[in-house]
Amino acid sequence: MTLIPAIVWLVGIYISERLEDFQFMVRGDQTEFLNVNPTYFKTYFTNDFLLFMMIMILVFCGAGLISDDLKHNALQLYFARPLKKRDYLFGKAAVIFFFLFILTLVPGLVFFIMKMIFAGNFKFFASYPWLPLSVIVYSALLTAFFSLYTLLLSSIGKNRRYVAILIFGIYIFSDIFYGIFYGIFRSHYFSLLSIKANIQQVGAVLFNQRTPQDVPWIYSLLIILGISALSGFMLKKKVKGVEIIK
Amino acid sequence: MTAVIQTQKLSKWYGNVLGLSDVTLQIEPGITGLLGPNGAGKSTFLKLITGQIKPNIGKVSINGQRVWNNYSLFSQVGFCPEQDSFYEEMTGWQFVTNLLKLHHFRPDEIENKAEKALEIVELSNDKDRVIRSYSRGMRQRLKFAQAIAHDPNIIILDEPLNGLDPLGRRKIIRLIKEYKSEGRTIVVSSHVLPEIEAMTKKIILIHQGKIFAQGDIHYIRDLIETHPHIVSIKCSHPRLLAEKFIHQDFVSKVYFDPKKNALLVETNNRDTFFALLPSLFVENKIDVEEITSPDDNLQAVFDYLIGK
Numbered sequence: 001m002t003l004i005p006a007i008v009w010l011v012g013i014y015i016s017e018r019l020e021d022f023q024f025m026v027r028g029d030q031t032e033f034l035n036v037n038p039t040y041f042k043t044y045f046t047n048d049f050l051l052f053m054m055i056m057i058l059v060f061c062g063a064g065l066i067s068d069d070l071k072h073n074a075l076q077l078y079f080a081r082p083l084k085k086r087d088y089l090f091g092k093a094a095v096i097f098f099f100l101f102i103l104t105l106v107p108g109l110v111f112f113i114m115k116m117i118f119a120g121n122f123k124f125f126a127s128y129p130w131l132p133l134s135v136i137v138y139s140a141l142l143t144a145f146f147s148l149y150t151l152l153l154s155s156i157g158k159n160r161r162y163v164a165i166l167i168f169g170i171y172i173f174s175d176i177f178y179g180i181f182y183g184i185f186r187s188h189y190f191s192l193l194s195i196k197a198n199i200q201q202v203g204a205v206l207f208n209q210r211t212p213q214d215v216p217w218i219y220s221l222l223i224i225l226g227i228s229a230l231s232g233f234m235l236k237k238k239v240k241g242v243e244i245i246k
Numbered sequence: 247m248t249a250v251i252q253t254q255k256l257s258k259w260y261g262n263v264l265g266l267s268d269v270t271l272q273i274e275p276g277i278t279g280l281l282g283p284n285g286a287g288k289s290t291f292l293k294l295i296t297g298q299i300k301p302n303i304g305k306v307s308i309n310g311q312r313v314w315n316n317y318s319l320f321s322q323v324g325f326c327p328e329q330d331s332f333y334e335e336m337t338g339w340q341f342v343t344n345l346l347k348l349h350h351f352r353p354d355e356i357e358n359k360a361e362k363a364l365e366i367v368e369l370s371n372d373k374d375r376v377i378r379s380y381s382r383g384m385r386q387r388l389k390f391a392q393a394i395a396h397d398p399n400i401i402i403l404d405e406p407l408n409g410l411d412p413l414g415r416r417k418i419i420r421l422i423k424e425y426k427s428e429g430r431t432i433v434v435s436s437h438v439l440p441e442i443e444a445m446t447k448k449i450i451l452i453h454q455g456k457i458f459a460q461g462d463i464h465y466i467r468d469l470i471e472t473h474p475h476i477v478s479i480k481c482s483h484p485r486l487l488a489e490k491f492i493h494q495d496f497v498s499k500v501y502f503d504p505k506k507n508a509l510l511v512e513t514n515n516r517d518t519f520f521a522l523l524p525s526l527f528v529e530n531k532i533d534v535e536e537i538t539s540p541d542d543n544l545q546a547v548f549d550y551l552i553g554k
Contacts (some may be wrong), residue, residue, distance in 0.1 A: 073331040077392065080296050080325035081348040082317040241298035 002053040006107035009044045012036070013111055017118035036115055038128060041108065042207035045138055046200040050103065054146060055171050057099045062150035063167060064160035065092045066239065071158040079241030089235060092154075093147040100143040108135030130208075138206045142199060145224050148231035149195075155238045171195050188213045191220075198223050249274055250400060250431040251295055256304035258290055265290035267455045269304070273433060277426045279442030280435040281466075282452035288435040289328060291452065292404050295433070296325045308400060321349055324393035328404040328435075330385060332377045338364065338388050339373040342395050349396045363395035367421065383414030390421060401425060403434045407441050419444050439466070474498060475516045480535040481527070484509040490526050494519075508536075 015022050016034040044050065069075050078088060112132055115124050153166045178194035181187075191197035191213040201220035204211045211217050249272035256269040266287045282288050293299045295306050297313040297320060306313045313319060332341060342360040351359065364370050367387035372380070380388065386406060393401055403422070407415050422445055426432055436442050442449055443463055451458040451466060459466065481487060484502065491497045491511050496519055499512035513519040527534055 068333075072333050073327070073329050074333070076293075076298060076327050076329075077325070077331045077345060078348060079298055080320060080323065080327075081345065081396075082320045082350070083348050084317055241293070 002057060002103055003107075005044060005047060005050050005053075006103070006110075009040070009107070009111060010114060012040070013115050014118055017115075036111075036124070038131060038134070038207045039209055041111065041131060041135065042204055042209045044111070045104065045108065045135075045142075045207070046203035048196070051196055051199065054100060054103060054142075055168060057103070058096065058146060058150045058167050059164045061099055062096050062147075063154055063164035065095060066151060066154040067157055067160045067163045070155070071160075075239065076241045085236065085239055089151065089239065092151055096147040096150055097143055100146060101139060104142055105136065105139035108132075108139060134206045134208070138203055141202065141206075141224065145199075145228050148228045148235070152231040152235055152238075155235055188215050191215055192223055251306070251308055251433070252310075253295070253306050254304050256291075256294060256301050256306060258294060258299065258301050264455045266294065266301075269457050271450065271457060271460060273431060274448075275429055275431045276448060277422060277432045277434060277446035279446045279449040279463075280433060280452060281437070281439060281442050281449050282435075282458075283437050286437075286452045287455040288437075288452055289404055290455070292325075292402050292433065292435060296320075296323055296402050298325075321396060322399050324396065324398035324401045326389045326393040326401070326403045326406055328408065331389070332385065334378040335376055337374050337376055338369055338380070338384075338391075341377060341388060342373075342392050345392050346395055351396070359395050359397065363391040366394065367391045368417070382409050383411060383417070386410055386414065386418060387421075390418060394425070398430075400431045401433070403432065405435055405437070407436065407438070415441070415444075474512050474514050475519070475539065477511050477513065477519065478503065478506070478508045478536075478538045479511065480506070480508045480537075482533040482535075483530065486530055487526065487532055490530065494522070 012034055013036055016036050019034070069078070079085070109132065112124075112135065116122055149170075150167055153170070154160075154163050156166070157163050175194045175196050178190050178197055181190035181193065191201070192215065197213060198220035201211050201213055201215065201217045202224060205217045205221075251273040252271075254270050257267050258265040259267075269291065280288050280291065290299070294301055295308070295313065297306075297316065300314050308319055308322065311319055336344070339360060342363055343356050346356045346359055361370070364373050367390055369384060369387055369391060372384065377385065377388065386409075390403070390406065393403070401422075406418055406422070410418065419441075422432055422434065426446075434442065434445060447463045448461075449463050449466060450460045479487065484507075488500045488502075488509055488511075491500050496513050496515035497511055498514055499510075501510050502508070503510055511519070523537075526532070
């Protein structure tokens with residue numbers, strides 16, 4: 001189900017190159033949405049459904065990554081071996097990297113390559129040579145952010161259900177709070193409260209598009225980087241071989 | 247003999263709580279018993295020497311190398327924690343092999359080492375059963391297996407006999423002694439003196455985060471012998487028995503516990519007391535219901551020794 005957007009977008013790329021074969025399906029001149037350009041990529045990467053699916057993946061695959069080890073007292077056995085804390089965390093993050101790259105980096109690069117294959121030339125690459133780099137940077141940023149966000153929440157509790165609720169709840173409620181405050185104060189600055197809105201702001205900039213909110217994008221980037229740095233710092237403190245009971 | 251584990255002015259505290267204070271000692275090859283009541287600082291000491299927590303003051307070294315953050319050193323150490331640390335849905339085989347992978351052995355080495363460790367702890371026949379179905383004794387032996395599987399020179403065992411039945415205890419004690427005979431260094435913690443006594447003569451007494459005494463078990467035994475010992479006796483004629491005890495030199499106090507309907511006798515010569523007890527019962531035709539030692543625990547001994 002998480003790959004549905006990728007498949008739809010890929011089919012869109014195919015149709016965009018074979019418009020004459022699908023003319024019977026098109027009314028009038030409404031083919032603008034099939035124009036494959038950076039907007040097309042940005043729409044894929046920042047659409048609400050894809051981000052929601054990523055959160056669902058984090059809920060099901062990420063919640064138990066550290067919390068299960070805490071529940072089973074496994075860390076004391078791991079860290080009594082030649083295993084560095086950094087390697088442990090990287091190993092856990094690799095699970096999230098794998099799933100999120102399947103939804104971001106892999107489809108992004110596949111879209112790019114398939115566009116050129118369907119077109120039979122390198123015109124698209126010549127027009128947007130920076131686009132693969134945008135795909136890579138956006139995928140890396142999004143994956144790093146979600147990995148640190150998930151691992152931090154997973155290290156908070158021993159119960160993976162509680163962690164799953166936190167992963168989902170913080171994402172959803174951050175957006176709901178934005179909606180509530182925007183409804184009251186009519187200020188787009190409250191979009192900085194929303195994880196989703198911040199990702200969409202940064203995504204728009206990376207794909208050279210107009211930002212959806214009338215707020216400097218650098219604020220969103222700083223918030224994403226700040227949360228990531230804070231998560232990394234707290235993870236380093238929280239993940240220990242022994243539970244310290246004060 | 248050269249010391250394998252050395253600590254110098256080792257101190258650790260958790261916020262305002264003192265875990266360990268100014269511990270300087272040397273541990274040589276063989277079995278060393280770490281003895282102390284619950285909360286004495288035994289686990290803190292073991293976690294410091296296995297490099298799991300960082301000391302606030304002082305240093306720990308193994309074979310002359312600093313322990314903290316020295317990951318390569320951890321291959322030489324096998325650690326058996328006090329608490330269960332199992333993924334219950336795993337089999338015993340999966341548990342041991344997965345932990346061996348963290349030592350970066352080759353797949354064939356992992357299989358051989360896991361096979362050998364499980365054979366040593368007599369779990370080969372049950373290795374494919376899920377841990378959830380293991381008994382308490384099997385779980386303890388599995389924890390022991392993961393500690394020895396990578397063939398370490400130093401084995402740290404935190405309360406390895408906790409909750410075991412007598413047969414299970416005997417098996418673990420035998421295994422520990424076998425490892426000692428191979429020249430390895432083994433540190434075993436316990437809060438029960440006879441458990442440690444069954445394994446070694448070298449002991450370290452720890453209390454309230456400090457090393458209270460260190461040396462031969464006989465020294466500790468001597469200290470304990472002088473500890474006035476209280477024995478509670480429920481019997482058919484407690485007052486008659488009290489009268490008989492009054493005349494004995496080794497009895498320092500006799501009194502009654504009305505709540506439990508028991509006679510309490512305080513003695514400073516436990517062996518003589520217990521040697522005389524059966525004859526007193528028989529000669530005076532006293533029926534015995536129960537004999538207990540309410541203060542026969544390490545905490546009482548420590549409290550007495552500190553007071554002294």
